[in-house]
Amino acid sequence: MTSLFINTLGPLGWTLLTLVPPAIIALYFLKLRRQPLEVPSTFLWSRTIEDLHVNSLWQKMRQSLLLLLQLLFVLLLILAVLRPGMEGEQKLVGDRFVFLIDNSASMGSKDAEGDQSRLDEAKARVLEMIDQMDSGDVGMVVTFSDRANVVQQFTDNQRVLASKVRSIEATERTTDILEALRVASGLANPGQSSFEEGDIQVAEAKPATAYILSDGRFQTITDFSFGNLQPVYIPLGTEASSNVGILAFSTQRNPDKDDQLQVFCRIARFGSEPSEVTANLYFNNELLDVARIALDPDDGTGGAQFDLGSLDVGQLRLEIEHDDVFPADNIAYAAINPPERAQVLIVSEGNDYLRFALATGEIRRIADVKIVSPEYLNGEDYPKEAASGRFDLIVYDNCVPKVMPEANTVFFGGKPPIDEWVFQEEQVLPQVIDVAQSHPVMNFVNLGNVSIYKANPIEAPPGATVLIESDQGALMTIAPRKSFEDAVLGFSFLVTEEDKTFFNTEWTKRLSFPVFIKNLVEYLGGVRSGQGEMSIRPGENYTFRSSGFASEVHIRPPSGRVRTIVPTADNLFSFGETDQLGTYEVREGSSDEVSRYFSVNIFDAEESEIQPKLEIETQWETIQGQETWLPMRQEYWKWLVVLALIVLLIEWYIYNRRVYI
Incomplete structure (x- = not known):
């Protein structure tokens, strides 16, 4: 509650002021x-x-009468110094406003039975603030989830602003406020700013107030300075709200029984209840299995494993039975895709150990391998196959093509024909000191007892990842190229000196070598052995290549019309309309059969933890939340000063009339 008086003077000031009436x-x-x-x-x-x-x-x-008027004048001044006032109507402060409205998935939560959602409450509050704008004030409306969207550029038309606010809809996306803040700071700080008449450069700082209406479920704001932008955070939601959500749901082959599938899920509780939940697993909309999942009393997490056996292609759905305020994360989606074999070309000569590793039953199950000699690179067929994307993976063993193909590649002992790849001076007996076993190419690969005779340390293009590190530098690196990846090994398996050929390393004789070759084929060959596609979050792009070089593919979302997209020059398809949660069907060309599925899920602990944050953490400061916008205090001291001046004029008039009349 606002106090009636505000003291504006210290002890000395009050002492001098109180001596004035006795002096008069x-x-x-x-x-x-x-x-x-x-x-x-x-x-x-x-x-x-x-x-x-x-x-x-x-x-x-x-x-x-003169004495009374003089004392009244002093009394009015004393009251004015006390700044009397009281809380009046709540109004906006300033003349430039940016309304930042969070429309991420958690804003769809309803904190009470039958109550409006958090987004509805945010829209209602912004509409009230727009009504409080004075003539000449300008406002902008920006929504944000994982990206910002300028709903309405700066305008003084309150009807337009209100109409745009009412049209805002909820999304299923996660939350990131940084991009929205950068849009808002365009008006308050020098830089780029957006207006109805177009984008202009702001030469001088223009202070503005940014009203952030959100539940605060985003990361700490870093690498951003508010400058002349005055942030006002209005938290939405109830602290007592609790939620249970699915954070992971995936399928994979049983490592002991390759023809059987397993499903894994992880569930988390945000709040004090419940201690366990029931999870129902559906396959093609039919109930397949049920599990009771206990949630850890300390961290609130739990998980379950479902053994599916040998199932055909289809869609999986996991639902947990719990009535909470945020039902969007109570359902998760996955799919079983049809098997897809990798098309692999091996360009090699005389490396029997490489041939043996490629002839294992595991490789035959996941890939079609074609082995040719280096002379094949000079023939008529290779340039066409390399340019068309015929192969998923091409391995160059002790040889180098003239032009990089439209495929993922592996180079053993050779440098790709790209200037950014550099082989350093040859080193003798380098010692392996580290292997990136977290990378899929190096899974279960141990080189601790492997010796190498000669090798060339590698300098790779930007964005590369070192897979094998030695005391002389990187011996194996993988780097992106357009939509492909290139892996380069800085030493050959075979070397020739004085017309004699011998092995440069005994790695080819170790058990880890066939494992390494299998990893290369699986990862760079894009093998899908009938397991679920990697899930993506709402709004992310899903990219893939057509196995049959289709000229177009048709994608059916969980609801809505079918979308048709065409590939890029390297046979890459990219689909970005992934706002709906669920499983998407992909059909290639004119075929009516589904060639693959992909799923869209939230899977975000920050979004599922729906208790609102009462403050926003930034790199430099903490912004405390306010229940509403800034209240306007009704000040009366100005009127008291005006009244005191009127009394002084009256006293002066009476004194002069009394003396001269």
């Missing part, structure tokens, strides 16, 4: 020193004689 009163008791003057009569000096009576210290003081 004392003036009316003082006897004036007058020079004696003889006159023939006192009749014309009656008024002067009255003043002599008043200024007599020993005479009773008579009523004086």
Whole structure:
């Protein structure tokens, strides 16, 4: 509650001010020193004689209107210094406003039975603020989830602003406010700013107020300075809200029984209840299995594993039975895709160990392998196959093509024909000191007891990842190229010296070598052995290549019309309309059969933890949340000063009339 008075003076100021009234009163008791003057009569000096009576210290003081007016003047000044006022109507402060409205998935939560969603509450509050805008004020409306969207550029038309706010809809996306703040700061700080007439450069800072309406479920704001942008955070939601959500749901082949599938899920509780939930697994909309999942009393997490056996291609859906305020994360989607074999070309000569590794039953199950000699690179067929994307993976063993193909590649002992790849001076007996076993290419690959005779340390293009590190530098690196990846090994398996060929390393004789070759084929060959596609989040792009070099593919979302997309020059398809949660069907060309599925899920702990944050953390400061926008205090001191001046004028007028009339 706002206090009636606000003290604006210190002890010394109040002491001096309180001495003024006694000083004024004392003036009316003082006897004036007058020079004696003889006159023939006192009749014309009656008024002067009255003043002599008043200024007599020993005479009773008579009523004086001037004294009352002077004391009233001082009293009004004292009250003005106390700044009397009270809380009035809540109004906006400033004349430039940016309304940042969070429309991420968690804003669809309803914190009470039958109540409006958090997004509905945010829209209602912004509409009230728009009504409070004065003539000439300008406002902008920006929504944000994982990306920002300028709903309405700066305008002083309140009807347009209100219409745009009412049209805002919820999304299923996660939350990231940074891009929205950068849009908002365009008006307050020098830089790029957007207006109705177009984008202009702001030469001078223009302060603005940014009203952030959100539940605060985003990361700490870093690498951003508000500058002249004044943030006001209005948290939405109820702290007592609790939620249970699915954070992971995936399928994979049983490592012991390759023809069987397994499903894994992880569930988390955000709040005090419940201690366990029931999870229902559906396959093609038919109930397949049910599990009771206990949630850890400390961290609130739990998981389950479902053994599916050998199932055909189809869609999986996991639902948890729990009635909470955020039902969007109570359902997760996955799919079983048809198997897809990798098309692999091996360009090699005389490396029997490489041939043996490619002839294993595991490789035959996941890939079609074609082995040719280096002379094949100079023939008529290779340039066409390399340019068309015929192969998913091409391995160059001790040889190099003239032009990089439209495929993922592996180079053993050779440098790709790209300037950014550099082989350093040859080193003898480099010692392997580290292997990136977290990378799929190096899974379960141990090189601790492997010796290498000669090798060339590698300098790779930007964005590369070192897979094998030695005391002389990187011996194997993988780097992106357009939509492909290139892996380069800095040493050959075979070397020739003085017309003699011998093995440069005994790695080919170790058990880890066939594992390494299998990893290469699986990862760079894009093998899908009938397991679920990697899930993506709402709004992310899904990219893939057509196995049959289709000229177009048709994608059916969970609901809505079918979308048709065409590939890029390297047979790459990219689909970005992934706002709906669920499983998407992909059909290639004119075929009616589904060639693959992909799923869209939230899978974000920050979004599922729906308790609102009462403050926003930034790199430099903490912004405390406010229940509503800034209230406007009704100040009365200005009116008291005006009234005091009027009293002073009246006192001056009366004094002059009394003396001269």
